[in-house]
Amino acid sequence: MNKIVYGLIILSFLTSCKMKHQADFLIINAKGYTVDKDFSICSAIAVKDGKILDIGNDNYIIDNYRSAQILDLKGAPLYPGFNDAHCHLSMLGIGLSRVDLRKASSFDQILERLKQRYDQSNPSYLAGDGWDQTLWGSDEFPSNSKLNELFPDIPVVLFRVDYHAVIVNEAAIKLLGITPGDSSIPEGEAIMENNKFKGVFLENTADRFESILPEPTTHEWASIILTAQKECFKNGLTSITNAGGTSSIVAVMEQLNNEGALKIRTNMMLTPDPDNLEKFSSPYTNGRLRIATIKLFADGALGSRGALMLEPYSDMKSTKGISVITSKEFERLCKWAYDHDFQVAMHCIGDAANRQALNMYSKFLKSGNDRRWRIEHAQIINPKDIELFGKYSIVPSIQPTHATSDMLWADERVGERLEDAYVYKELLDQLGWIPSGTDFPVEDVNPMYTFHSAVYRQNLDFVPSEGFQMENALTKEEALRSMTIWAAKASFEENLKGSLEIGKYADFVVLDKDIMTTAGNEIPEIKVTMTFVNGEKVYEKE
Numbered sequence: 244m245n246k247i248v249y250g251l252i253i254l255s256f257l258t259s260c261k262m263k264h265q266a267d268f269l270i271i272n273a274k275g276y277t278v279d280k281d282f283s284i285c286s287a288i289a290v291k292d293g294k295i296l297d298i299g300n301d302n303y304i305i306d307n308y309r310s311a312q313i314l315d316l317k318g319a320p321l322y323p324g325f326n327d328a329h330c331h332l333s334m335l336g337i338g339l340s341r342v343d344l345r346k347a348s349s350f351d352q353i354l355e356r357l358k359q360r361y362d363q364s365n366p367s368y369l370a371g372d373g374w375d376q377t378l379w380g381s382d383e384f385p386s387n388s389k390l391n392e393l394f395p396d397i398p399v400v401l402f403r404v405d406y407h408a409v410i411v412n413e414a415a416i417k418l419l420g421i422t423p424g425d426s427s428i429p430e431g432e433a434i435m436e437n438n439k440f441k442g443v444f445l446e447n448t449a450d451r452f453e454s455i456l457p458e459p460t461t462h463e464w465a466s467i468i469l470t471a472q473k474e475c476f477k478n479g480l481t482s483i484t485n486a487g488g489t490s491s492i493v494a495v496m497e498q499l500n501n502e503g504a505l506k507i508r509t510n511m512m513l514t515p516d517p518d519n520l521e522k523f524s525s526p527y528t529n530g531r532l533r534i535a536t537i538k539l540f541a542d543g544a545l546g547s548r549g550a551l552m553l554e555p556y557s558d559m560k561s562t563k564g565i566s567v568i569t570s571k572e573f574e575r576l577c578k579w580a581y582d583h584d585f586q587v588a589m590h591c592i593g594d595a596a597n598r599q600a601l602n603m604y605s606k607f608l609k610s611g612n613d614r615r616w617r618i619e620h621a622q623i624i625n626p627k628d629i630e631l632f633g634k635y636s637i638v639p640s641i642q643p644t645h646a647t648s649d650m651l652w653a654d655e656r657v658g659e660r661l662e663d664a665y666v667y668k669e670l671l672d673q674l675g676w677i678p679s680g681t682d683f684p685v686e687d688v689n690p691m692y693t694f695h696s697a698v699y700r701q702n703l704d705f706v707p708s709e710g711f712q713m714e715n716a717l718t719k720e721e722a723l724r725s726m727t728i729w730a731a732k733a734s735f736e737e738n739l740k741g742s743l744e745i746g747k748y749a750d751f752v753v754l755d756k757d758i759m760t761t762a763g764n765e766i767p768e769i770k771v772t773m774t775f776v777n778g779e780k781v782y783e784k785e
């Protein structure tokens with residue numbers, strides 16, 4: 244072999260090696276919805292340092308990248324990690340942190356589960372959810388005597404599966420301060436035995452025991468939030484917007500973020516308490532935590548007639564709902580946000596609440612602005628007001644499952660105004676994009692339900708068969724965008740995440756069926772098989 248040929252072989256060997264770049268891992272053989280501008284499909288991704296290094300078809304990625312770790316998805320569908328644009332992580336965690344009493348087949352089994360929790364975490368109280376005495380072989384309520392023996396010092400409150408009854412111990416009764424014969428207890432709401440409380444209370448008296456459960460300690464909050472994070476990963480969420488946080492919750496989130504325990508990307512809205520406003524005088528981003536929004540309330544909820552309406556309720560002419568903020572206070576907080584480059588997000592359900600927010604926002608915002616001030620829920624909009632969203636670039640943040648949860652009774656409250664409610668397509672048309680979420684734990688965490696509700700406008704019983712006010716349904720592509728790239732845009736993060744594109748975070752979710760092609764009535768049953776955040780597998784289905 245002459246020297247020149249030998250040299251060329253070496254050179255070509257070197258260049259071919261050089262061509263193959265090292266990646267941390269490769270995903271191949273996926274049906275990957277990139278959710279990029281063209282809604283293109285990919286089959287392979289190279290991941291490095293928590294980001295998408297490259298993307299394309301299998302041959303291209305395999306020819307150009309090497310890694311000891313190759314994940315063959317065998318054709319399974321892959322999406323950008325889902326993002327819930329409005330939810331409450333700590334409240335989800337509170338629900339999950341209670342001892343799960345569901346399907347217990349005896350009261351002894353319940354005691355066993357409580358004891359186990361007590362031994363694990365030595366808590367200052369015990370709360371449990373989901374007992375059902377009809378599964379215990381006898382329909383009779385138990386007495387609290389065994390609870391008192393086991394837990395003489397800490398309050399124990401156990402909610403029945405339907406939340407219409409509780410079993411509590413003596414310590415809990417003492418803390419609430421009720422005694423047998425107490426006039427504050429309506430007839431029949433305390434189960435008695437030999438003129439003493441048996442420890443079972445019903446209805447309003449049962450509800451009163453919520454108030455004695457102590458505020459968790461900082462340490463307890465941390466574990467509550469991590470429990471909720473786990474639930475999010477199981478549901479394919481890699482990002483959330485937490486719709487409000489007091490300074491103490493924000494401190495817990497910061498601590499978890501600093502420790503690296505907070506893995507879900509969290510856009511934390513602030514409750515505008517003085518501590519929060521003093522501490523965060525400009526937008527803050529660090530690791531997985533972002534803080535750049537204040538969360539305000541204009542009104543209450545529709546079900547309890549707290550939503551603020553322009554005209555009286557159809558089923559109670561004496562009320563138009565409840566306003567929960569004065570114009571002066573609202574203006575003060577908008578000015579603070581405007582001056583500090585913060586986003587404002589306001590909870591608005593009724594048409595009067597939405598009008599109040601739209602009018603106030605438009606005082607501060609010029610047309611064509613990029614402040615992305617948001618209206619959370621944007622539930623009932625007077626038709627005259629809807630163009631203000633587009634005119635002042637105000638972002639409607641919607642929860643598609645609210646439409647399908649409320650549709651069965653909302654017309655009683657608002658009558659013909661129901662036509663102006665849950666108008667998601669009309670709202671989408673205002674800016675050409677719209678973020679969606681669930682408001683969990685008000686609704687279920689599951690993003691499949693959001694997708695199903697947005698597209699089919701049916702509840703989980705597939706009612707109504709033709710869909711509710713279908714002119715406001717989203718297409719599948721729009722629904723998927725609302726859960727990914729548009730949710731990212733609502734927190735100014737569309738260049739970092741929300742689609743599978745080079746340079747973005749390696750946040751993905753793999754499902755067992757493709758939401759884009761599966762029949763509507765099978766969508767709620769679709770399961771997450773894997774969730775990745777920053778290239779790290781944070782959930783895998785067993």
Ligand SMILES: [Zn+2]
Nearest residue numbers: 329330486682
């Ligand atoms: Zn909420």
